[in-house]
Amino acid sequence: MYRYFKAAVTGNSPVNRFFKLLSIYFPGEIITPEPGQFYMLQTGHTYDPLLKRPFSVFSHECSNAKDSNESSVTSNELKTKDKDLSLSSESSLQFLYRVRGKGTLGLAQMKAGDSIQVIGPMGNGYPAPEGDFIAVAGGIGIASLLPFLEKHRNRAYLFYGAQSREELVMLEKAGNAARETFITTDDGSEGRKGLITDVVKEFLNNSEKGSDKLSVISDKLKDKDSSLDSSLITHHSSLPLYACGPAPMLKALAEVVKGRGVKCYASLEEHMACGVGACLGCVVKTHSGQKRVCKEGPVFDIGEIAW
Amino acid sequence: MVNISVDIASLKLKNPVMTASGTFGYGEEYSEFVDLNRLGAIVVKGLSLLPKEGNPTPRIVETPAGMLNAIGLQNIGIKAFINEKLPFLRQFDTPVIANFFGDSIDEYVRAAVELCNASAASGGIHALEMNISCPNKQAGWIVFGTDPKTMEQVVTAVRKAANLPLIVKLSPNVTDIGFMAKVAENSGADAVSVINTITGMAVDIRRRRPVLANNTGGLSGPAIRPIAVRMVWEVCKAVKIPVIGMGGIMTANDALEFLIAGARAVAVGTASFTNPQATVEIAEGIERFMAEEGLSDINELIGSLKSI
Ligand SMILES: Cc1cc2nc3c(=O)[nH]c(=O)nc-3n(C[C@H](O)[C@H](O)[C@H](O)COP(=O)(O)OP(=O)(O)OC[C@H]3O[C@@H](n4cnc5c(N)ncnc54)[C@H](O)[C@@H]3O)c2cc1C
Ligand SMILES: Cc1cc2nc3c(=O)[nH]c(=O)nc-3n(C[C@H](O)[C@H](O)[C@H](O)COP(=O)(O)O)c2cc1C
Ligand code: FES
Numbered sequence: 001m002y003r004y005f006k007a008a009v010t011g012n013s014p015v016n017r018f019f020k021l022l023s024i025y026f027p028g029e030i031i032t033p034e035p036g037q038f039y040m041l042q043t044g045h046t047y048d049p050l051l052k053r054p055f056s057v058f059s060h061e062c063s064n065a066k067d068s069n070e071s072s073v074t075s076n077e078l079k080t081k082d083k084d085l086s087l088s089s090e091s092s093l094q095f096l097y098r099v100r101g102k103g104t105l106g107l108a109q110m111k112a113g114d115s116i117q118v119i120g121p122m123g124n125g126y127p128a129p130e131g132d133f134i135a136v137a138g139g140i141g142i143a144s145l146l147p148f149l150e151k152h153r154n155r156a157y158l159f160y161g162a163q164s165r166e167e168l169v170m171l172e173k174a175g176n177a178a179r180e181t182f183i184t185t186d187d188g189s190e191g192r193k194g195l196i197t198d199v200v201k202e203f204l205n206n207s208e209k210g211s212d213k214l215s216v217i218s219d220k221l222k223d224k225d226s227s228l229d230s231s232l233i234t235h236h237s238s239l240p241l242y243a244c245g246p247a248p249m250l251k252a253l254a255e256v257v258k259g260r261g262v263k264c265y266a267s268l269e270e271h272m273a274c275g276v277g278a279c280l281g282c283v284v285k286t287h288s289g290q291k292r293v294c295k296e297g298p299v300f301d302i303g304e305i306a307w
Numbered sequence: 308m309v310n311i312s313v314d315i316a317s318l319k320l321k322n323p324v325m326t327a328s329g330t331f332g333y334g335e336e337y338s339e340f341v342d343l344n345r346l347g348a349i350v351v352k353g354l355s356l357l358p359k360e361g362n363p364t365p366r367i368v369e370t371p372a373g374m375l376n377a378i379g380l381q382n383i384g385i386k387a388f389i390n391e392k393l394p395f396l397r398q399f400d401t402p403v404i405a406n407f408f409g410d411s412i413d414e415y416v417r418a419a420v421e422l423c424n425a426s427a428a429s430g431g432i433h434a435l436e437m438n439i440s441c442p443n444k445q446a447g448w449i450v451f452g453t454d455p456k457t458m459e460q461v462v463t464a465v466r467k468a469a470n471l472p473l474i475v476k477l478s479p480n481v482t483d484i485g486f487m488a489k490v491a492e493n494s495g496a497d498a499v500s501v502i503n504t505i506t507g508m509a510v511d512i513r514r515r516r517p518v519l520a521n522n523t524g525g526l527s528g529p530a531i532r533p534i535a536v537r538m539v540w541e542v543c544k545a546v547k548i549p550v551i552g553m554g555g556i557m558t559a560n561d562a563l564e565f566l567i568a569g570a571r572a573v574a575v576g577t578a579s580f581t582n583p584q585a586t587v588e589i590a591e592g593i594e595r596f597m598a599e600e601g602l603s604d605i606n607e608l609i610g611s612l613k614s615i
């Protein structure tokens with residue numbers, strides 16, 4: 001079965017004192033994940049922790065990818081249901097995570113050689129942008145957005161906020177993939193001190209007014225062209241936004257974009273038990289009824305969410 | 308050849324492993340992981356006459372070797388189930404058991420009738436499972452399944468109105484479950500399911516608040532298994548109708564405990580979340596165990612518990 005497999009842990013190393021990077025390998029065929037999709041990962045080998053936990057795909061590499069139609073393994077069900085899926089074999093998947101509680105603590109203890117049960121890729125992922133776009137990451141939200149930035153290199157104006165400098169994990173990698181990067185931290189240890197959504201608001205307001213100055217670009221990224229091309233300024237305020245981060249950030253962003261007539265996609269988080277749409281544990285209220293974050297999401301039109 | 312098929316009232320199950328209501332959606336959610344033809348029966352998410360929104364989130368939280376859920380019986384309603392979900396389920400050669408509930412006796416009866424009518428018209432529903440762990444709005448929100456009088460009334464009323472086999476799913480939140488099972492049997496139940504989740508609570512110590520938006524939730528998973536096995540054993544001693552055992556079954560060995568204690572069939576719930584193929588793996592494991600033990604018929608195993 002493509003969406004449920006037992007992989008081998010190949011690495012699980014700290015990125016800094018807050019974050020770790022888990023690498024797993026599976027030789028057989030799996031469904032190629034899209035940025036914004038997630039996997040349910042086993043986090044222990046006993047009944048405590050019991051449930052799998054959701055983690056965004058941070059990176060995926062494989063030896064070869066092909067359409068499900070050309071697959072050597074025949075699964076009629078798969079073919080009829082998802083005609084446009086592509087399959088990959090010999091996949092290496094990476095997950096960037098932060099230790100929060102029991103489950104992530106269990107994950108942090110996994111070692112190379114351990115086996116790990118995996119369900120995924122699940123969820124819808126980010127819709128493809130037509131051109132340039134704005135990405136808004138809060139803390140570990142970068143885990144889900146980074147593969148999206150990398151897939152669409154040099155197209156994103158990235159707004160990245162975290163509590164402190166150390167918590168701006170993968171800043172360089174993200175900065176390299178983005179056109180432009182704007183930073184805030186809660187404690188002011190990097191970029192501007194304050195909330196990233198305030199900077200997004202300023203950016204949108206400024207570009208509406210035709211101004212091109214924003215002084216929150218990270219020092220590390222200053223060597224890149226940091227002044228915004230003024231010919232583009234007017235259309236910045238109409239770029240689509242893609243966001244992943246804690247609920248208060250997304251809620252604030254919903255306020256920022258309200259009434260501007262721009263598309264804004266947000267990847268939501270909820271406690272999950274099954275990850276496949278069966279338990280109804282992960283629902284979010286939208287203007288068109290309850291939606292399951294694991295199935296209809298995790299990416300939603302931010303205007304659809306009934307905060 | 309090893310026989311692992313069992314009968315529950317007029318239902319013939321290929322094997323004794325069913326899905327537990329609310330943990331397998333409407334079947335299609337797991338069809339990518341499990342060949343639904345290989346299940347003993349599919350028990351769908353609890354249905355009500357009208358669609359129900361359920362509780363605010365967080366609805367689930369993990370606890371030691373278990374989880375608390377307070378989904379609040381969110382469902383699409385019986386009409387949408389019949390029109391949108393049942394056609395898919397009809398493709399499979401597996402009995403479908405419709406779990407349902409109401410907040411008054413009248414609503415239970417009307418829900419049961421609607422399900423029976425749909426089945427009479429175009430088939431696809433093979434039995435009803437009545438969830439009585441719901442509060443009764445006409446009696447101060449006392450849970451039907453915790454008060455023998457109310458339980459007798461509601462089961463009797465549904466029994467009269469429904470022509471499909473009727474399974475009553477007992478609440479474990481009672482003092483004497485054997486007695487409650489007897490009430491269900493005397494009120495006309497064809498079988499009982501034992502157990503539903505056990506009410507529990509978790510506190511967020513930093514925020515000084517319950518973790519679940521609903522304050523309390525139902526505990527499921529391996530943490531409740533010994534309680535469930537004990538309750539199944541007590542119920543089996545109290546009634547003659549078939550008993551369907553559930554509560555924390557993760558492996559074939561767990562399921563065997565229930566069968567040996569007297570359950571005619573078992574249901575697998577929370578285990579599907581951790582292993583989407585748990586149901587079929589458990590059915591295979593039961594068959595393997597029988598071969599190892601030199602048994603040819605599962606009925607030799609059911610209720611084979613030796614009393615001391
Ligand atoms: C679609 C999706 C993708 C995610 N991707 C990543 C990722 O790439 N990297 C990463 O580090 N984390 C990610 N998360 C969050 C991650 O799943 C949670 O941090 C993890 O489940 C916490 O488990 P725990 O047992 O360690 O914490 P717990 O002890 O269960 O809880 C610790 C804290 O985390 C909160 N929490 C619990 N479950 C979740 C959840 N499912 N989502 C959000 N918060 C939760 C709790 O409310 C509590 O505040 C993602 C969540 C979702 C829904
Ligand atoms: C998320 C969830 C939803 C449930 N929903 C229902 C339901 O709608 N109706 C019902 O009768 N039981 C419901 N149950 C109870 C299960 O069917 C089962 O009785 C219980 O979980 C014990 O089995 P387990 O430990 O194997 O999960 C639900 C359980 C869970 C975990
Ligand atoms: S986690 Fe079970 S429905 Fe989304």
